Amino acid sequence: MADTSVRVHAGPRLRRSLGRERSLVRVRRFCAGLIPGLPAILAAGCFSSDPDSGQASADGVVDDVGHVHALHSPRTRIISLIPAATETLVEMGAADRLIARTRYDEQAELAALPILSGVLEPSVEAVAHLEPDLLIMWPTGGDGGAIGQRFVQIGLQWYGAAINTVADFERHAANFGELLGLERAADSVVAAVRRDLAAASESWPGRVGAEIVYVVQAEPPMTVGPGTFLDSIFSAAGAVNSFRDVEGNWPSISMEQIIWRDPDFVVVPVEGYGTPRMAPGARDPSADRMADLFGWGKVPAVAAGRVISVDASLFGRPGPRMGEAARYLAQRIHGR
Structure with a gap:
């Protein structure tokens, strides 16, 4: 930008x-x-999140491409290819669970992590080598989603997040909280953003x-x-x-x-x-x-x-x- x-x-x-x-x-x-709410404005238009997706189900949480992510155990090896999502995870206290970063992630807590290239079109081999148990990425990349399909083919189910709105941020933060077993931390992050936005709106009466x-x-x-x-x-x-x-x-x-x-x-x-x-x-x-x-x-x-x-x-x-x-x-x- x-x-x-x-x-x-x-x-x-x-x-x-x-x-x-x-x-x-x-x-x-x-x-x-x-890496905001990915509007996938690549070429023609944007990927928009479905207001009915990303909700909790009886089996787990559902992401923006319809994948159901089970809640069998807290995720501990995480790769986030969306810097906005990475910031949310760090704020939740999960920096120690991240195992790689992008060149856009500049937090001191992540400085020692290996850098993955290709945020929209990541190397499948490089990601698979790190063996993440949670991979967060855009629902579509520059190749029309073929990267995501390759991850599925090797047995790595990825979490698709299209974060276009404040509501999208809140929904995905809640999902991350459930997937990591950090529900209270996720709630605190969401509540803090709401307070901060409200405080800003009260600063110009x-x-x-x-x-x-x-x-x-x-x-x-x-x-x-x-x-x-x-x-x-x-x-x-x-x-x-x-x-x-x-x-x-x-x-x-x-x-x-x-x-x-x-x-x-x-x-x-x-x-x-x-x-x-x-x-x-x-x-x-x-x-x-x-x-x-x-x-x-x-x-x-x-x-x-x-x-x-x-x-x-x-x-x-x-x-x-x-x-x-x-x-x-x-x-x-x-x-x-």
Whole structure:
């Protein structure tokens, strides 16, 4: 979700060609890096979780692809290929049960673990060699789900999690709690996120919600749709999603639409400098960069410097830090 710093200085034809290629690369990076609620926006559309899936059954818990995971014994050898899920497991106190990590998992507790490459398309051989008793991954990868089928063929039943919303986060956290025998810890994590989001929403009383556009991708533009976990973070922070009426979790939009909707702020996820502490009246470090990108300088908020940089990891993962993200955004918008 991050690479908003690319500058394209080329003719229209080359720019369109580069844009299509970069679009797929950035979408893969968006899904892999923030690994949020995987909207499987790869190529055509998103994998959406079924509201009736992921529920407990008489035999165990059901994931987002319909696999039933028995509760015969607590899982102790876990691989999570979804950094948001990994953060939830660590917060539950299960860091010592993880046996590998991705390059996006930067927690100190996991530093000594081997790194698995290919978050969306992991090496079946490398995963199988580690003999996990719980493998958490996206319901579909860049290959249309063939990776998951290969795991099934070798007798490794994987847990599919599409975490698009706060409700999805809560549901999967509860499932992880049951699978690990850490039900109380899972309940505590969920309760803490609810408290943090509520606290963020109480930090701007009497203020009017500001219209924002969140830049999932700058070229071509992609943003956040209604109902996603980011949309919930916006609401808690006193922000109104300018594209709340557009279908899809992560819709593609046009520069003309952005200019016409005239948001109060443009929010830009970045890598490298986190959530900067900004003095009142200071110019955001992403303001000039956004103004230089094709078309964005014509957006009134960008032209006026009303750009808010946010940490791509913090804002890209539906996990224990969602309240922290909401508090930061509220402070940047409302000054408190």
